[in-house]
Amino acid sequence: xxxxxxxxxxxxxxxxxYDITAFDRPSVAADIAILSVMDHGERxxxxxxxxKALKLLMIKRATYPYKDCWALPGGFCRPDEDxxxxxxxxxxxxxxxxxxxxxxxxxxxxxxxxxxxxxxSNTFLALMDGEKAALxxxxxxxxxxxxxxxxxxxxxxxxxxGDSAELVNEYELSLEHDLSGLxxxxxxxxxxxxxxxxxxxxxxxxxxxxxxxxxxxxxxxVLLSLRKNAETDFKTVFDLMPEMFTLNSLQKxxxxxxxxxxxxxxxxxxxxxxxxxxxxxAETGGHRPSKLFKRNVERFYK
Amino acid sequence: xxxxxxxxxxxxxxxxxYDITAFDRPSVAADIAILSVMDHGERxxxxxxxxKALKLLMIKRATYPYKDCWALPGGFCRPDEDxxxxxxxxxxxxxxxxxxxxxxxxxxxxxxxxxxxxxxSNTFLALMDGEKAALxxxxxxxxxxxxxxxxxxxxxxxxxxGDSAELVNEYELSLEHDLSGLxxxxxxxxxxxxxxxxxxxxxxxxxxxxxxxxxxxxxxxVLLSLRKNAETDFKTVFDLMPEMFTLNSLQKxxxxxxxxxxxxxxxxxxxxxxxxxxxxxAETGGHRPSKLFKRNVERFYK
DNA sequence: AAAATAGTGTCTGTCAGACAGTATATC
DNA sequence: GATATACTGTCTGACAGACACTATTTT
Numbered sequence: 341x342x343x344x345x346x347x348x349x350x351x352x353x354x355x356x357x358y359d360i361t362a363f364d365r366p367s368v369a370a371d372i373a374i375l376s377v378m379d380h381g382e383r384x385x386x387x388x389x390x391x392k393a394l395k396l397l398m399i400k401r402a403t404y405p406y407k408d409c410w411a412l413p414g415g416f417c418r419p420d421e422d423x424x425x426x427x428x429x430x431x432x433x434x435x436x437x438x439x440x441x442x443x444x445x446x447x448x449x450x451x452x453x454x455x456x457x458x459x460x461s462n463t464f465l466a467l468m469d470g471e472k473a474a475l476x477x478x479x480x481x482x483x484x485x486x487x488x489x490x491x492x493x494x495x496x497x498x499x500x501x502g503d504s505a506e507l508v509n510e511y512e513l514s515l516e517h518d519l520s521g522l523x524x525x526x527x528x529x530x531x532x533x534x535x536x537x538x539x540x541x542x543x544x545x546x547x548x549x550x551x552x553x554x555x556x557x558x559x560x561x562v563l564l565s566l567r568k569n570a571e572t573d574f575k576t577v578f579d580l581m582p583e584m585f586t587l588n589s590l591q592k593x594x595x596x597x598x599x600x601x602x603x604x605x606x607x608x609x610x611x612x613x614x615x616x617x618x619x620x621x622a623e624t625g626g627h628r629p630s631k632l633f634k635r636n637v638e639r640f641y642k
Numbered sequence: 643x644x645x646x647x648x649x650x651x652x653x654x655x656x657x658x659x660y661d662i663t664a665f666d667r668p669s670v671a672a673d674i675a676i677l678s679v680m681d682h683g684e685r686x687x688x689x690x691x692x693x694k695a696l697k698l699l700m701i702k703r704a705t706y707p708y709k710d711c712w713a714l715p716g717g718f719c720r721p722d723e724d725x726x727x728x729x730x731x732x733x734x735x736x737x738x739x740x741x742x743x744x745x746x747x748x749x750x751x752x753x754x755x756x757x758x759x760x761x762x763s764n765t766f767l768a769l770m771d772g773e774k775a776a777l778x779x780x781x782x783x784x785x786x787x788x789x790x791x792x793x794x795x796x797x798x799x800x801x802x803x804g805d806s807a808e809l810v811n812e813y814e815l816s817l818e819h820d821l822s823g824l825x826x827x828x829x830x831x832x833x834x835x836x837x838x839x840x841x842x843x844x845x846x847x848x849x850x851x852x853x854x855x856x857x858x859x860x861x862x863x864v865l866l867s868l869r870k871n872a873e874t875d876f877k878t879v880f881d882l883m884p885e886m887f888t889l890n891s892l893q894k895x896x897x898x899x900x901x902x903x904x905x906x907x908x909x910x911x912x913x914x915x916x917x918x919x920x921x922x923x924a925e926t927g928g929h930r931p932s933k934l935f936k937r938n939v940e941r942f943y944k
Numbered sequence: 945a946a947a948a949t950a951g952t953g954t955c956t957g958t959c960a961g962a963c964a965g966t967a968t969a970t971c
Numbered sequence: 972g973a974t975a976t977a978c979t980g981t982c983t984g985a986c987a988g989a990c991a992c993t994a995t996t997t998t
Binding site: 687689690888889890910911929930931933 | 974975976977978979980
Binding site: 386387603605606609610623625626627628629 | 986987988989990994995996997998
């Protein structure tokens, strides 16, 4: 804050006698869902391009509670930093990567969500390109791993009558680690109720296999918000791409985030004004090589 | 959380010896921007419809810091409640209104934002219909008042070259109280920088007249997010409407939120499937009365 | 030639923007 | 009849979805 706030003598006295510790206070944490698009699975055919997957970074907990379960990277907020800075710091500590997309994506403070006590979790979403992210490869020594994200939605209930409506969806979240075959999973229900002319949304964890705390709920929430955001603002998806990329890999990133297939011709027509062709090509195998493109920053801010 | 988490003996011991108070903790507050659409100004011509304005509820501070300045309603989070519940409780205490649109709209925890110490503010956005909101009218006795919201944007800088871009906008926020003529105002700059292929947005308060803390920044942020959200998801704007409304008043609500004029014929065509005609009419003056409509809830959840 | 990806051209229906026009109340 | 709001019809251009088509590389 840059503007100057001048204090009276009286106010100075009031503040000096103000005891902020008189009230109960929570611990505040920043948890980060770090997403990236990476190659996934075996490349069994030399001609075929590698399959791509949306990947999430999870960390194995070394201590109680939820010892040996996997959790989102995160940590507690310190008095000398903004929550945003906490997230940035944790992100760097876990990935050695700086300058990536980072946005606040919600707050989770339900009573009893952490057995250690009153802990409020600020959730952040970070997006980074797979090349940068892969530099700190996941080895057995390092307790952080990239998991392929799978999300399936099943409709449980859908009722709309007169002035009220109720929708229940069950999401099956599965997180798979490529090399070890390790698999984390969860079922989370989404309850949408429309009553008194207002919508109330609530999530409930039904099952949670090896995922710590309420992080399955948090991951679901982040994935759904990202998807919704990307529908209208496609600048976001570019944050998953390296400096130069093929139009095919950009399309794959969109498809993974939006969770639907796109028609190539239409996608290219729409995206064309946001990219600039470079003189480079990607030589990827037994077929015609594709041109590399970069962002057209000026169009982003037309 | 409904699933059961079973603890080992070892874990129980760990948790019993865990001292959460060993670390510094912040106070966590929920501040709410409560918006509503109400009639505004004198009705000088009996034929003309009342002018409408977007109104924000502000509270005059009785104590230091920022004594006699105006602030967003809010309060501290208690250990037995979710931050969301804090917001709902505060909302009810200030307005006597329940069951309205309420959503988390950001977190403000900059170091030094509150002279009392380390206080993190969770910002919520609440929307309610003007009829409900006006029930607790603003009297002189009550220190809460509805202010008409004015927001003007001026472009300070716009540079995009090669791989980086910089945009600076200055927003002039003015809050006017109809009866007393009381006026609060602020100038807040928005810095958008695009570097290393990622966007960073930052707000800075340049002036703040009678608005407490960093609330001018918070209000700006809430208004801009609401506007952006309403562009694509127009369910939100309906939360500003009573059970029955004229299409004209709905259009005015959209225009106030989106801050742009809409063409009536096009607006009606677009909105028609989301409303149902009722048998009632609004008799408003020396001209053809308009039909009253209600929400078509089933279409909201098609 | 076969296989695979790269990339283009065009038809079609929908929909938003613009605007002119008609309808119906009260004073 | 004047005034003000209520409400409708239709032209236009842009654009998204669908899909058939051509191009280019390696094995």
